[in-house]
Amino acid sequence: DWDAVSSTRSWTSVATSSNGQKMLAGAMNAKLYFSSNYGATWSSKAASKNWRAVAMSANGNTLYGAVVSGFIFKSTNGGSSWSQVASQQNWRAIATSQNGQVVIAAAYGGTLYVSTDSGSNWKPRDSARNWSSVSVADNGTVMVATVAGGSIYISSDSGESWSAIAGVPRQTWNSVSCDATCSTFAVSSVGGSLNLLSSQGVALAEPVTLAKLGTVTLNSLGTQIIAGATTGGLRRSVDSGANWTQITRIVL
Numbered sequence: 001d002w003d004a005v006s007s008t009r010s011w012t013s014v015a016t017s018s019n020g021q022k023m024l025a026g027a028m029n030a031k032l033y034f035s036s037n038y039g040a041t042w043s044s045k046a047a048s049k050n051w052r053a054v055a056m057s058a059n060g061n062t063l064y065g066a067v068v069s070g071f072i073f074k075s076t077n078g079g080s081s082w083s084q085v086a087s088q089q090n091w092r093a094i095a096t097s098q099n100g101q102v103v104i105a106a107a108y109g110g111t112l113y114v115s116t117d118s119g120s121n122w123k124p125r126d127s128a129r130n131w132s133s134v135s136v137a138d139n140g141t142v143m144v145a146t147v148a149g150g151s152i153y154i155s156s157d158s159g160e161s162w163s164a165i166a167g168v169p170r171q172t173w174n175s176v177s178c179d180a181t182c183s184t185f186a187v188s189s190v191g192g193s194l195n196l197l198s199s200q201g202v203a204l205a206e207p208v209t210l211a212k213l214g215t216v217t218l219n220s221l222g223t224q225i226i227a228g229a230t231t232g233g234l235r236r237s238v239d240s241g242a243n244w245t246q247i248t249r250i251v252l
Contacts (some may be wrong), residue, residue, distance in 0.1 A: 015056035015063075018098070022060030024079070026051030032065050034079040045079030053093045057100030058138070062118065066091035066105055074119045085119035095136045095143075102140025104159055106131035112145055114159035126153065126162040135178040135185060138220070142182035142199065146173035152187060154199055165201040175215045179222035186225050186241070188213040194227050196241040205241030 010028040017023075023035040024045075031044040032051055050068040057063075063075040065082070072086035072094065089107035096103045103115045108131060111124040132148040143155045149172050151164040172190040179185065184204060188194045194208040194216060208227070215228045225237045237244045 012051060013053045015054045017056060017060030018058040022056065024054045024056050024063050026054040026065055032079060036078065046073060046082050052091055055094045055096040057096060058098035062100030064094050064096060064103060064119065066094045072105060086113065086122050092132055093134045095134045097136055097140030098138040102136060102158055104134045104136055104143050106134045106145060112159065116158055125159045132174050133176045135176045135182065137178060137182040138180045144176050144178055144182055144185050146176045146187060148172050148174065167201045168197065177216055177218040179218055180220040184222040186216045186218040188216040188227060196225065208241065208244060210235060
């Protein structure tokens with residue numbers, strides 16, 4: 001069952017602590033919103049901006065927010081205050097390691113940017129591409145990034161070097177989510193293809209087709225996948241993509 005816990009906005013991204021108690025949500029032309037009680041109540045944080053992506057450390061203490069054609073901001077006090085930590089780019093996605101120290105951000109039409117010191121310094125990585133989504137292993141070592149209309153790329157050295165995963169066809173990839181080690185990841189495309197792949201590009205389950213896929217999330221064990229579409233709601237698999245159920249009941 002699902003509860004509506006916040007008002008209607010053009011939501012773009014949500015991040016949670018490892019235990020689910022703390023949550024951070026971003027929306028277009030709005031403030032960031034933070035909950036410290038499993039989503040029961042929310043408080044507005046930061047200034048109103050076009051927040052495109054958010055990320056959170058495992059303990060929920062370190063927060064990141066990326067703005068479309070803007071900057072990346074960071075908070076270490078539950079969103080009470082924010083500091084700018086990266087230059088202006090057309091930011092599309094952001095992810096962080098469990099401790100919040102290793103951060104990867106993707107600029108659409110630009111490069112990937114990686115910080116290994118909690119956002120204090122950033123280094124551009126790989127080439128300018130239409131980067132669409134990123135995910136990172138819990139320890140910050142392995143990273144996966146997708147390109148809209150291109151390949152899926154992987155790094156095993158905290159973003160220092162990248163290579164396209166062989167054997168994976170080019171698609172309009174729009175969302176990727178790793179398990180704890182990024183040895184397994186779920187990835188979706190605008191065309192409706194949802195795939196569970198190994199870091200070598202081997203299919204671990206039969207692809208699923210779901211029209212207008214918008215986002216996908218994989219749990220740390222690589223066993224539960226939740227996929228969301230712009231129309232058609234949510235689908236969930238609890239057996240690594242072998243079987244799927246439609247989530248249809250919303251409790252208000």
